[in-house]
Structure formats: C-alpha cells, structure tokens
Amino acid sequence: MNKTGLPKDYISNAQLNAYKKCPQFYKRKYVLQENETSLFKPEWLIGRSFHSYAKNFIMQKYLMKEEPTESFKRFFFYKNFLEAIEKKEIMVDPLIDDQIKANVSNANFNLDFETLEEIAPLLLLDDERDLLFTGYTEISSAGKSLKRPPFVQIYDNLIEKFEQNICNVILEQDEVLQVEQNTRFNFNRYGKEYTLYGIPDLVLKRENKIIVPDWKTTSKSPNADNIKTFQDRIYSYGIFQTHGSLPLFQYAYFSYSKAKAEVSFNLYQIDYQDVSDVEIDIFEIIKGIKNNVFPKYNYQNWFCSSSWCPFYSSCQEKEDKNQVERIA
Numbered sequence: 001m002n003k004t005g006l007p008k009d010y011i012s013n014a015q016l017n018a019y020k021k022c023p024q025f026y027k028r029k030y031v032l033q034e035n036e037t038s039l040f041k042p043e044w045l046i047g048r049s050f051h052s053y054a055k056n057f058i059m060q061k062y063l064m065k066e067e068p069t070e071s072f073k074r075f076f077f078y079k080n081f082l083e084a085i086e087k088k089e090i091m092v093d094p095l096i097d098d099q100i101k102a103n104v105s106n107a108n109f110n111l112d113f114e115t116l117e118e119i120a121p122l123l124l125l126d127d128e129r130d131l132l133f134t135g136y137t138e139i140s141s142a143g144k145s146l147k148r149p150p151f152v153q154i155y156d157n158l159i160e161k162f163e164q165n166i167c168n169v170i171l172e173q174d175e176v177l178q179v180e181q182n183t184r185f186n187f188n189r190y191g192k193e194y195t196l197y198g199i200p201d202l203v204l205k206r207e208n209k210i211i212v213p214d215w216k217t218t219s220k221s222p223n224a225d226n227i228k229t230f231q232d233r234i235y236s237y238g239i240f241q242t243h244g245s246l247p248l249f250q251y252a253y254f255s256y257s258k259a260k261a262e263v264s265f266n267l268y269q270i271d272y273q274d275v276s277d278v279e280i281d282i283f284e285i286i287k288g289i290k291n292n293v294f295p296k297y298n299y300q301n302w303f304c305s306s307s308w309c310p311f312y313s314s315c316q317e318k319e320d321k322n323q324v325e326r327i328a
Helices: 013-021 023-031 042-062 072-084 098-103 113-123 126-134 153-168 230-243 278-290 310-318
Strands: 136-139 147-148 175-179 183-189 190-196 201-204 209-218 248-256 264-272
Touching: 013 023, 013 230, 013 278, 023 278, 023 310, 042 072, 042 153, 042 175, 042 209, 072 113, 072 153, 113 126, 126 136, 126 153, 153 209, 153 248, 153 264, 183 230, 190 230, 209 230, 230 248, 230 278, 264 278
Parallel strands: 209 248
Antiparallel strands: 136 147, 175 201, 183 190, 201 209, 248 264
C-alpha cells in the first residue's frame, strides 16, 4: 500500500469497476495479486481485433489523413491472434514445425501480410482452424449439419459495417481530441490527494460539446435499458474535471450473427446532466478498500462463475470448520 492506502498510487476506472462488480474479485486481483485462470473464449478475438482496428483506423484516417489499405484491415485480426498464442490463450498444434512457430511469434512479427495470412492457420488443430479461419459445422436441434462462417469473416463484416457508419459517429466538423489516451486528474478528499485514471476509446469536440463515442461488439441484440454504466459516469466526471463540461456519450453497437456473419449497426446516446454524486461513489469504494471490506457477491450469477471470474476456483475453496459430532 502507498500513502493513499490503496494498492496503486491512483484509482482507475478499471479498479472502480472491479470493486463494484465484486469486492472479493478486486482484493484477489489488486491486493493479493493472485494468478488468474485464463478464461479466453475464441469469440473474444473478434472484439479485441475490432477495437484494435477502430483505434488505428481513426488515428490513420483522422489524425494522419491516410486511407487504410486492405491488408491494414485484416492485419489486426492476425496480430491479436498471435498475441493470444503468446499468452497461451490459443494452443497451437503440438506437431507443427518449430520454425513456423518461431516465424509467426510476436518477437518476429515482421513477415509480410500475405505470408502471415498463409501461415497463421497452419498453427492450429483442425477444430480451432475451422472456427477461426475456414468455417465450421454445427448440428441443429433437428440433427441437420449447418455450415457456419469463420470468425475472421465476422471480423471482416464488422470492419465493413464500421467504415460504412463511422461518418454517423465522427462528423466532418469534429475535432479528435484523444484516441485511447490516459485521462488523469488529481483531487483532494479528507486531507489526501488522489489520482483518477481512465482510458476512453475516443474523445471528440463538436462545437462547444465534448463527445465520447464507445464501440461495442456483441453477438446479442443491444438492449437500450442496459446501456448506462458506472464506467461512463466515472468518465463523465473525469472529463468534466479536465474539460470543464459534461460529455455526450454515444454508443455504437455492432451486433453480429455467428450463424451467417451478418452485422447490424445501432447508435445510442446519453447526455449526462449531473454527475455530482460520482465523487461520493468513488470514495465509498475507496473507503471499502482502505478498511479491508471485501465481501463476495455470490448473487451476481453472471459473473460469479468459472466462465467469467478468473479467481472463481480459489475463491470458492473454503475450509468447513463446523464439524458434526455424534453425542448420543
């Protein structure tokens, strides 16, 4: 712990969200720093790659004033694919030639795109190769074999839909202020100085208004009732402190179908009028951390499971000290 009584010398949006989600999760991640069980799901590669592309597309097109090439578009899928292999989230075929593995490792990520595109699928076992690169077969409830598109095709269609609709998010007169850059500011509370830290996807200025677009990819239909998040209220508070005005949040939802790789686009917005209670929320969390208040939120079934929490197994392990003794 440092002079603020927190594990780090700042409190970030990610830390606040972690405590809000489950205080026990926060403790294991930031205080105990336990090893995390890998929970990688192959479809996460779609979202990671899309966000990498969106960030670099905006930087290249709107800041550098250059048009992205076709190989530039597909590059980010393969980049994130190789990073997942480096992290051992995706396992390679154990019989693959060591030289091929060495050539496509992140340490040697200097192959031309065509070679990379040709070699990358060869790293995988058949099931993973079909899922990501060539298409796979799914058995319906009626017992019929259905051909499904590979994830790289879904990614391609997401990119196409993004480029078709980016003009609805970034207008010609908009000024790009930030692209995934750190937003920090210091503030005092109870005689201590704290630093709030976060990284919004994009910050624009439209006339005298700050706009914060956020990209979402999902295989489900977007639900307008679930769009407001604690994270965005924190960002609103931070942007108000740094820019002097509350932002307009825009949520660009790109929903895709795994069955046909079809993609739809929906744009929502929230114009926050008041975030005066955010600082209170922040310090309630800080107070809980400093006082070692780390309850387990078992009732949040969507998160408290082996599918979503990387600490689930160790968290559920507990010694039963209440022994039953027969006395008659």
